Amino acid sequence: MKIVGISGSTVGTKTRTAMNYVETNLKEKYLEVEFELIDLAEYEMIFSDGRNYWEYEGDTKYVSEKIMAADALIIGTPTFQASIPASLKNVFDLLPVNAFRDKVVSMVGTAGTPKHFLMLEQQLKPILAYMKATIVPTYVFIEEKDFYRNEIINEDVIFRIERLVEDTIMFNDVFEEMRKKKDEEYGF
Template sequence: MKIALLSGSTVGSKTRIALETTALKIQEQFPDYEVNFLDLKELDIEFSDGRNYLDYTGDTGLLVSTLMTADVIFIGSPTFQASIPGSLKNVFDLLPPKAFERKIISLIMTAGSPKHYLVAESQLKPILTYMKAITVPSYVFIEELDFSNQIIVSDDVLMRLDKLVEDTFILAESYQLIWKKQEEQYGF
């Protein structure tokens, strides 16, 4: 199974820390899965200009091809102005409308306060639904106080990340079985 982790901001460190922690949990539990980490802070991503995603090259081409070939995607996003960052929205704009069809997507949100708990529900999930994603119903929300010295110090958050990884792969493996059974009915 191909897994992509996308840190959706060009600034800050908490979202990346959360995704790195998640990547370690995935590699511990599923060592045979191919895991790709994409950090927008480290990539030179072009602005979407409406062309086909296959026409992008360089880091932009790497980003879109990794997302399009992944079976499971973990998206990490900080909360800026009660919404997702423009850099993450640009990623979605680079992709075709059905880019996430048959992909399982999990969300990890970071924010400075609990006031932005519903940004994933009101801002991110509608975009992913439009793009045909199958989103894991629960997501992990991490506040400023859950970090100290560049690590997650909240046992509750670490347990919720464990549960998110577990739920994600149960859902992904279940859907793959369903899709395989469905395709076998066609007899091609």
């Protein structure tokens, strides 16, 4: 199974810190999973201009192709102006409308205050649903107070990250079985 993690901002450290916890958990507990973390701050992405994702070059093509090749995604995003950052939205704009069909997608959100916890529900989930993702219903929301010096200090948040990783893998396994059963119905 291939899982791609996305740290969806080009600025700040909290989302990347949270995604580092995701990566550590995956690599320690799920050795059979191939995981790659894509931190958008480390790539030079150009803005979508309507071309097919494979027609781009450089980092833009690399990131798009890695996402398209994944079985599952764990998307980490900060909250900017009560929504997702432009860098993450651009990634979605680069991909085809059916990009997440047959992919399990889970979410980790960070924000300065608890007032933004619904951003994932009201902003990110509708985009993922439109792009045909199988969305893990629960997500992890992390507030500023849960971080200290680039570490998560809230044990409950760490537990919820572990559970999110477990749920992502479990959902992917279940949907893989469902896809196999559906394919067997065709008899080719």
